[in-house]
Amino acid sequence: MDPMVQASIATFRVTTQMFDRLVMLDYDMNLVPGLAESWDVVDETTTVFHLRKGVKFHNGEEMTSEDVKYSLERCMANPGVNYNYLIIESITCDDDYTVTIKTSEPFNALLPRLTLDAASIICKSADTSPEEFNKNPVGAGPYKFVSWELGGDVVLEAFEDYWGGAPAIKRIIFRTIPEALNRTIGLETGEVDLAYDLGITDLESLEGSETVTTMTSPSTTVWYVGVNVQKAPFDNQKVRQAIAYALNPQDYIDLVFSGEATLANYTMMPPSVDGYISDCSSYSYNVEKAKELLAEAGYPDGFSTTLWCSDSQVMRDSAVVIQEQLRQVGIEAEVKTMENGQYYADTGEGAHDMYIMSKTSIDPDSMLRAMYHTEAFGPSGNRSFWATPEVDAMIDEASTTTDTEHAMELYAEIQRIVADAAPLVPLAVEHLNAGMQSNVKGFGLYPGKSHYINGTYFE
Structure with missing residues (x-):
């Protein structure tokens, strides 16, 4: 609370x-x-x-x-x-x-x-x-x-x-219903008045319903896979880059979000936030390139690790897809699923190997500082525990300059540097949705995901 x-x-x-x-x-x-x-x-x-x-x-x-x-x-x-x-x-x-x-x-x-x-x-x-x-x-x-x-x-x-x-x-x-399907069933039976984050197939099934209405909206939330660079083999940049090549963002979007999400283009900056660039890296889905980098890093046969996620449907679905994509290049990732609060606490302390997470931002500094600055190590957001004095200084300079053009140049360069370092791999920009009984009016989807109930009423 x-x-x-x-x-x-x-x-x-x-x-x-x-x-x-x-x-x-x-x-x-x-x-x-x-x-x-x-x-x-x-x-x-x-x-x-x-x-x-x-x-x-x-x-x-x-x-x-x-x-x-x-x-x-x-x-x-x-x-x-x-x-x-x-x-x-x-x-x-x-x-x-x-x-x-x-x-x-x-x-x-x-x-x-x-x-x-x-x-x-x-x-x-x-x-x-x-x-x-x-x-x-x-x-x-x-x-x-x-x-x-x-x-x-x-x-x-x-x-x-x-x-x-x-x-x-x-x-x-507020009732936590982890399974998206059960949230939809709650709407259909009338047990639930308003539900966030429905499954895409459930949204489709509700089209034309006389009792339930739905809405969708772009968000500023980016889903990503991160690694703990304090642990081997993730302290090796080539291993991290191999993971970037091993992951297939479009398949991830198709399988987890039924195609209803936007490619992140390997940057944590969502397109709607100032400073976004779409060409920060040359990564693409390339199994052979991933294997080549793993061999150069000393892991020609891959390695075993754990992939952490919280107990929500998007997280679990993400883990299944990412686990299989990693397996194709020889990385055997055991999925470790945890209760949400424990997951945030333990990853904040650096107990994990690989992890799945999302981050919502409203301005470039809040996103890049949380993901890549030394100040944000742990619960503040930088669960990869990767930072450099150079990037710290660039983030600080971009946030303090009164020259907007210079700030945007710095944000672009930061995105290129961190993409090359690859402490995490941005995959998808989430689309928000909600379903509600047809007599629920006045509700709006807040791009920052927290959503205000005040202003909502029953017709």
């Missing part, structure tokens, strides 16, 4: 209903006022935020600048998410409703970064110790916490004193 532990969509899909941020993004990824009704960019390193007055937390207390300062400093202190905020030098409470944020250098991604769930504003006076906060999280969002059965349902209820007006839907039960 704590959005500041680690960057996890599974967490954010719940917490984004309970916590607002200073600045928000709408469904078209436009910046809109949140808990800050306006802001002034004073200079290259200074932004002043003017808070809404009368905003209530779920415990009835009024939000002030002290809560904002406390929340963002708590975020900056947490190694699971703080890589996005380390450039913040100071947060000052000018008065109860004015906050000044200064960065150590010019930072062109500050506003987008403050829209992330990790920058949620929480109540300073609430018990924010890890154990207690999970039992009683206190935010200022449209829904407040009721209960959570560990591994089971999360129950939220509408916050009638929400600054944006009381939500129309008065009670939400």
Whole structure:
């Protein structure tokens, strides 16, 4: 229930209903006022935020600048998410409703970064110790916490004193249903009102239904296969490059997403995010090239390893396809499936060999920093544990320059360098979908995948 532990969509899909941020993004990824009704960019390193007055937390207390300062400093202190905020030098409470944020250098991604769930504003006076906060999280969002059965349902209820007006839907039960088919069956039987991430074949079967409607939308989420470069043989670049040649992204998309995804073109930058280039590498599916590189690396007969994934249908389907593609070049990968929370925790600690993951981004810095910067090792996103001083410096320079053209040149060069190093292989840009009962209206798919329930209503 704590959005500041680690960057996890599974967490954010719940917490984004309970916590607002200073600045928000709408469904078209436009910046809109949140808990800050306006802001002034004073200079290259200074932004002043003017808070809404009368905003209530779920415990009835009024939000002030002290809560904002406390929340963002708590975020900056947490190694699971703080890589996005380390450039913040100071947060000052000018008065109860004015906050000044200064960065150590010019930072062109500050506003987008403050829209992330990790920058949620929480109540300073609430018990924010890890154990207690999970039992009683206190935010200022449209829904407040009721209960959570560990591994089971999360129950939220509408916050009638929400600054944006009381939500129309008065009670939400988040239920984890790992099998996509069972989510569809839940829609068809009426047990489920709204379901995320349906199977593509299930979407097709629902076409023309009188009781269920569906929607699809492009996302900014990239699926990839990564390796732990701290372990042999993945410390060998030729082995990593062999894996890039061994994987067939189009077959992966066809088999896992029934063709409903976009080729990632070997970059973690989705096409809709500034800085994307489609020609960052010369990789292609080439079994013989993969075998040749493995032989040059000292593994002419391949090797055995483990391929980690979480217990979701996309993950399991991905593991089956990737396992078979690796087998074609002599890499025998035993699939290790884990519960979602344990999977994120253990891969964050570097216990894995190979792993499957997805990453959602809203700006180039948040993606490249999470995947390839030393600051992001572990739970923050860099589960490959690969970084170089050169790439660290380029990422930092791109995020601090006020020359947009130069930043885009740096992002392009970073993509080429990391593609050659191949600590991970981007495969597909996911398409989002949802299904809902025909009387559910007002819901929209958020490109960042967390999705807002507020604004949804029953007709």
